[in-house]
Amino acid sequence: MLLPRRLVSGIQHIGHRVIEGVWRLGVASRFFILVLLKSGTSLRRFNLVIRELYFTGVLSLIIIVVSGLFVGMVLGLQGYETLQKYGSESAVGTLVALSLVRELGPVVAALLFASRAGSAITAEIGLMKATEQLAAMGMMAVDPIARVVAPRFWSGVISMPFLAAIFSVMGVFGGYLVTVVFIGVDEGSYWSQMQSAVDFRFDIMNGFIKSCYFGVAVTAIAVFEGYDAPPTAEGVSGATTRTVVTSSLVILGLDFILTAFMFRGVS
Amino acid sequence: MQRTTMDLWVGLFVVMGVIALMILSLKVGNLNVYNPSQSYVISGNFENIGGLKVRAPVKSAGVVVGRVTDIQFSTQTYDAVVTMSMDSRFLFPKDTFASILTSGLLGEQYIGLAAGGDEAMLKDGDKIMKTNSAMVLEELIGRFLFNKASEDDSL
CATH class of the missing domain: 1.20.5 (Single alpha-helices involved in coiled-coils or other helix-helix interfaces)
Structure with a gap:
């Protein structure tokens, strides 16, 4: 029996895409292990990491601080609107703090980090590859993975938890600004209800661990896409787009898995 | 450098x-209110725990003195065994009364402790003997209606 030609080519296309995807995943995993193995140099020469920390961490501060503030302010407003119907507007502090510390802090900070710093890392490494700087390093017996990729990877892993914590703090402050200063919720109940509801181990530590996972995921994707980019202008732009799309999807998927593990059976 | x-x-x-x-x-x-590293564990049997959950606070006079760490169902007595981890700074007498209360009308449920007059204090692994169940709205309404009906009968 002969299948129609178009159907066959369609199935072939799907199969090709799947095999290609699995292949890329394998290469990415091998690359990730390679980066970890070769990060000894970058940790010994910590100046390289500090330089990258400036670009990924310090320069991301403005977007993190401003968005954290506004997310907290919106949470405060919306939370107040709903809670005051039940006469429990003093619980707005709990609502703002729990949603920020558990979910929004790590996730939104990681999404912003992926589009602010992840794309920059990909574009930089991709362009270095396109202009054959990486090949030139190899010629001079300087390992480009140890010299270029590993410092960027570690800078992202280090700065992500800090950025998430700053985001959460700014959000709590934003919620305070809107609900206590502008609307006039009692200041004491804002802080005390928050403190009695937010648990150090369950909420803050789990949020911290989440942001560490996101930091590893985003920077690993960013450096791999940059290193793997086709050495053309088009290739680099495609790789940058893929970094943002893939890491956003990975962040959200990973967030669901981590939340399911961390908060299952907890009120 | x-x-x-x-x-x-x-x-x-x-x-x-x-x-x-x-x-x-x-x-x-x-973090500054409650340090789980220095704690002792006590438990109590409740006929009905209502909506009490693990990690709910244990309060005495409104101050958080511990947390619920485990809730199990006992097939020997057919009631709920609630395990609490208490801050070791706060010791309670053996005849302390534990009841399940609700904070506010729609708030979370917590365990309230009212200290008794016993000289001996509760130690690690001890059991609270005097407990009071959670208030279940349906039972309350049922009891009210039952009382009302019996009042009407006696007239």
Whole structure:
């Protein structure tokens, strides 16, 4: 029996895409292990990491601080609107703090980090590859993975938890600004209800661990896409787009898995 | 080692991150109120725990003195065994009365402790003998209607 030609080519296309995807995943995993193995140099020469920390961490501060503030302010407003119907507007502090510390802090900070710093890392490494700087390093017996990729990877892993914590703090402050200063919720109940509801181990530590996972995921994707980019202008732009799309999807998927593990059976 | 302005900015960034984490744990969280490392464990049997959940606070006079760590169903007595981890700074007499209360009309449920007059204190692994179940709305309404009906009969 002969299948129609178009159907066959369609199935072939799907199969090709799947095999290609699995292949890329394998290469990415091998690359990730390679980066970890070769990060000894970058940790010994910590100046390289500090330089990258400036670009990924310090320069991301403005977007993190401003968005954290506004997310907290919106949470405060919306939370107040709903809670005051039940006469429990003093619980707005709990609502703002729990949603920020558990979910929004790590996730939104990681999404912003992926589009602010992840794309920059990909574009930089991709362009270095396109202009054959990486090949030139190899010629001079300087390992480009140890010299270029590993410092960027570690800078992202280090700065992500800090950025998430700053985001959460700014959000709590934003919620305070809107609900206590502008609307006039009692200041004491804002802080005390928050403190009695937010648990150090369950909420803050789990949020911290989440942001560490996101930091590893985003920077690993960013450096791999940059290193793997086709050495053309088009290739680099495609790789940058893929970094943002893939890491956003990975962040959200990973967030669901981590939340399911961390908060299952907890009120 | 040569110092650059970049180092200063990165140092400032790290300091900000650490301060943010400290604010989260001290101001937003309750690290200073309750330290689970120094604690003792007590338990109590409740006929009905209502909506009590693991990690619910244990309060006495409104102050958090511990947390619920485990809730199990006992097939020997057919009631709920609630295990509580208590802050070791606060000791309670053996005849302390434990009841399940609700904070506010729609609030969370917690365990309220009312101290008794016994000389001996509750130790690690002890059991609270005097307990009071959670208030279940349906039972309350049922009891009210039953009383009302019996009043009408007697007239």
